[in-house]
Amino acid sequence: MGSSARIAVDAMGGDGGLAVMLAGVARARARFPDMHFLLVGDENAIREELRTHPNLSAASEVLHAPEVVKSDAKPSQAIRRAKTTSMGIAIAQVKAGRAAAAVSAGNTGALMSMAKLSLRTMPGIYRPALAALMPSLGDTDTVMLDLGANTECDARNLVQFAVMGAAYARTALDLERPRVALLNIGTEDQKGTDIIRDAAAEIRAAPHLPLEFAGFIEGDRLSRGEVDVIVCDGFSGNIALKTAEGTARFVADLLKRAFRSSIRSKVGFLISKPATELLRDHLDPNNHNGAVFLGLNGLVVKSHGGANAIGIENAIAVAAKMVRDDLGRRIAEDLGNFEAKAA
């Protein structure tokens, strides 16, 4: 079994701790029987927990890490402990070729900084980007990037995000020619900043890219399922993603409040429970878990800190698909192709 089917897991990150992480990895192990795992963290604690997961135990190695990156640690603090923390050691396994991908549910800023410093950006990539899956009304989720790796971006960055996001959508959503749009404050050609208009012109001038360019998209259409990849700078992307999360919770809270407002509506709630559970299921972040850092020499997946075992399983599935499709090579090919024709 080569390193290509081995995933390093930061077993200590995440709000649920080791028990939730390993329960999630055990689920992933059942779903991907060829996969092997490097479990990084407190060796004794991991071995103890593995007793309850004999199937996972059979497909895992344990790698001791004496420290854990704290959830409130600054990236600069975390970087100094790259060699002793479970997060840092998990990433180092990817760098050394001993794992094909790393998965962590720990501190996002720390993970981003450590991954960037250790793995470096791919040749030709100016900036890595953080991409995630958002629920939509369409048949599949929608990929959105950048979600916060780069506060400010130029046109060249956005074009590269489009190429990387499309490659990721082909892998994660099994689409041949993903529809890609740039997030903007209007759909007409003259809307937005020079940066966004320049990026649109560059993508439009490259019809050989394996994507369908759909122009600009506004915030109110993000969840309609009309495009597969939404590209933006990390500031706008973070604002949009968090606003969407917050609004979904807000509407759910209002609904709860409304259902509690009378006996009648409480009865209605009980009867409609299967329906509202369908809704909850569709919006549950665990079902869309697994953000990826694109553009690095190695695959790193970030799980929500609050993910449950199903969420962890899904984050590992994201990593498994990227490994299966050799996403790094695909991105390098697409970019090479884009630069060659553009030159």
Added chain:
Amino acid sequence: MGSSARIAVDAMGGDGGLAVMLAGVARARARFPDMHFLLVGDENAIREELRTHPNLSAASEVLHAPEVVKSDAKPSQAIRRAKTTSMGIAIAQVKAGRAAAAVSAGNTGALMSMAKLSLRTMPGIYRPALAALMPSLGDTDTVMLDLGANTECDARNLVQFAVMGAAYARTALDLERPRVALLNIGTEDQKGTDIIRDAAAEIRAAPHLPLEFAGFIEGDRLSRGEVDVIVCDGFSGNIALKTAEGTARFVADLLKRAFRSSIRSKVGFLISKPATELLRDHLDPNNHNGAVFLGLNGLVVKSHGGANAIGIENAIAVAAKMVRDDLGRRIAEDLGNFEAKAA
């Protein structure tokens, strides 16, 4: 009756046309019995429609405008027809002191450009801003600005938006010291762009302002009711507002789909109807209607194009409160106060 209690209404703007506009103005007339109206548009059509609203008729004058700004007109086209369109003539009444405020449900870009060109920014204001009310879990709506008047902003612009937004919240939400926050991608001091950090430092250095500075707020807290005014550049604001609108609709669509998924859930839906109607009511844009342009020498209110009569009534109520509180003077005082102490 002086001009201070007279509101000019672009009777022709809006998707619902004249009938909806006048039905809304008639509702506002009943709510603000001291208010007078200048109804601007096709004179014959307005007089015909007024027959069904005798109470409104008694408190109105009609001003003929031969043209209407089309909903898809570019701002540059609209500006050239400022003297002949109902929107342009309504704004001109404010400029000439014949009305204390103008209200239109027409094309936003056209209204913004015409208002800026005709009324000009207040002394000391570098950029006007578009502010609107967003529903929240709190006791009142939340003011958010800028929502698209300025694609790019510097720190000075954001500080002025904070001062203007606080003045507006005191008027629209009847708050003494509104809590003001800057939209950002994290709450720690070092997060975001230099522009946002500089703006925060300037506001923090002016504790004499009639507002409570709450630092940074992230997209997922916008609707929590924890702050009263959210300040951002027009690009981020437009993305956040539209993402919130789109997500609320998305969740409502999922809920509808879920309720239709079985006989049982259809029955549950019928029983819970009063509850889901409460939710719909809380999210209905008509109940939060009326965006305002702040920082101009004159008050201009933008209604949603698709507003119904209740929505129009609420947009006029926004104008009426600003007139009552002499919002322009308040903003000028606060800004003068801020600049004086800062100097």
